[in-house]
Structure formats: C-alpha cells, structure tokens
Amino acid sequence: DARVTQTPRHKVTEMGQEVTMRCQPILGHNTVFWYRQTMMQGLELLAYFRNRAPLDDSGMPKDRFSAEMPDATLATLKIQPSEPRDSAVYFCASGWAPDMDSNQPQHFGDGTRLSIL
Amino acid sequence: AQKITQTQPGMFVQEKEAVTLDCTYDTSDPSYGLFWYKQPSSGEMIFLIYQGSYDQQNATEGRYSLNFQKARKSANLVISASQLGDSAMYFCAMREGRGFQKLVFGTGTRLLVSP
Numbered sequence: 001d002a003r004v005t006q007t008p009r010h011k012v013t014e015m016g017q018e019v020t021m022r023c024q025p026i027l028g029h030n031t032v033f034w035y036r037q038t039m040m041q042g043l044e045l046l047a048y049f050r051n052r053a054p055l056d057d058s059g060m061p062k063d064r065f066s067a068e069m070p071d072a073t074l075a076t077l078k079i080q081p082s083e084p085r086d087s088a089v090y091f092c093a094s095g096w097a098p099d100m101d102s103n104q105p106q107h108f109g110d111g112t113r114l115s116i117l
Numbered sequence: 118a119q120k121i122t123q124t125q126p127g128m129f130v131q132e133k134e135a136v137t138l139d140c141t142y143d144t145s146d147p148s149y150g151l152f153w154y155k156q157p158s159s160g161e162m163i164f165l166i167y168q169g170s171y172d173q174q175n176a177t178e179g180r181y182s183l184n185f186q187k188a189r190k191s192a193n194l195v196i197s198a199s200q201l202g203d204s205a206m207y208f209c210a211m212r213e214g215r216g217f218q219k220l221v222f223g224t225g226t227r228l229l230v231s232p
C-alpha cells in the first residue's frame with residue numbers, strides 16, 4: 001500500500017534550535033497538509049498545499065514556522081527558533097482532490113514526535 | 118461554536134458486540150464531507166470511512182458504517198462485531214464549504230474493547 005512517509009519519527013532538541021520535518025506524500029496526490037496534535041488543542045491544521053501552491057497557513061505561527069513544497073515529492077515544515085511549547089506530534093497528510101469541492105480522504109503519515117527541551 | 122462535537126470521551130464495549138460512536142456537526146454550507154479516523158496507541162491516523170453531504174445512502178466499509186442523519190446533523194460511526202484491535206481513539210472530522218479541502222477534527226472518543 002502507498003503511504004505518506006515522514007521523517008524523522010522522533011526529534012528531541014533544545015530550545016532555540018532549528019527543526020526541519022519532512023514529508024513525502026503519496027505519489028499522485030495533489031494536496032498536502034500539516035497538522036499538529038497536542039493533548040490540550042487536539043488536531044490543528046497548520047498549513048496546506050494544493051498542486052504545490054500554499055493555500056492556507058493561517059493556523060501556523062508565522063514568526064517561527066514555515067512550510068514549503070520544493071517539489072511534488074517533498075513537503076517541509078520548519079521551526080526556527082524552536083520553543084518548548086512547540087512540543088507535539090506533527091502529522092503530514094496527503095490526498096487527491098480533482099477539484100476543490102471533492103470529498104477525498106486525507107491519508108496521514110506516522111507523524112514526527114517533537115520534544116523541545 | 119464547535120464545528121465537530123464528540124460528546125463521549127470514552128466508551129467500553131465487549132468483544133463481538135456492536136458500538137456506536139457519536140458525532141454531531143455544525144455547518145450552514147450545503148456542501149460538506151464527514152470523515153472518521155482511528156488512532157491506535159501507536160499513534161498513526163488511519164482513515165476509516167466518509168460520507169458526503171449529498172450522498173443518499175449511508176456509507177459502509179466492512180465492519181464500519183456511518184449513521185448519517187442530515188436533519189439532526191449527526192454522523193455516528195457504528196462498529197459491528199468489535200474486536201480487541203478496535204481499541205483506539207476515534208476522531209470525527211468535517212470538510213466544509215466550496216473551495217476548501219481542510220478538515221476540522223473533533224476531540225475524539227477513546228474506545229476500549231474488552232474480552
């Protein structure tokens with residue numbers, strides 16, 4: 001089965017360090033999403049792309065977070081500088097949306113468990 | 118206002134029994150989709166089933182079915198013949214509006230299946 005691949009699976013680093021998370025969407029999918037999951041806030045959408053174009057990053061703290069899709073096989077989420085409150089599980093998901101109203105499911109990667117000390 | 122409400126923080130069911138996980142939603146848009154995901158203790162998010170707002174019939178996928186009551190704005194997940202491996206968190210999510218693909222998730226229901 002095709003899967004969304006996320007790296008790294010786990011990351012522990014000290015506050016102030018740059019963190020880069022990577023995602024390889026399922027081949028042929030044209031939408032990519034970044035979510036953050038915490039106990040307090042649940043699952044929150046940070047950013048999403050369609051055909052590599054960023055469509056919505058309103059859920060992302062702009063001063064320290066950035067999301068990009070340098071090509072169709074790679075999406076990145078960067079945090080610089082990282083803070084302890086960024087500790088969470090970060091999920092990437094991809095889907096195929098032939099049009100903006102289609103109800104296609106999003107398929108999730110296994111997530112990156114991030115701990116900022 | 119919450120877009121997706123899951124009122125059951127936890128549910129217990131015995132193996133082989135059926136269980137219903139509740140989900141209500143709030144939208145004024147006629148075009149939307151409702152999705153259920155399973156998150157086992159290992160952490161991954163697994164897509165289970167979805168229902169479109171214009172679909173006439175309730176969605177089914179193996180042991181999963183979606184009890185879609187549009188007038189009541191509910192989309193409950195029914196799991197038949199529960200198995201021990203069904204123990205997990207279950208999230209209901211909605212996509213709404215024209216031109217949008219993002220999902221809004223509920224807070225989840227933790228299901229525990231006992232032998």
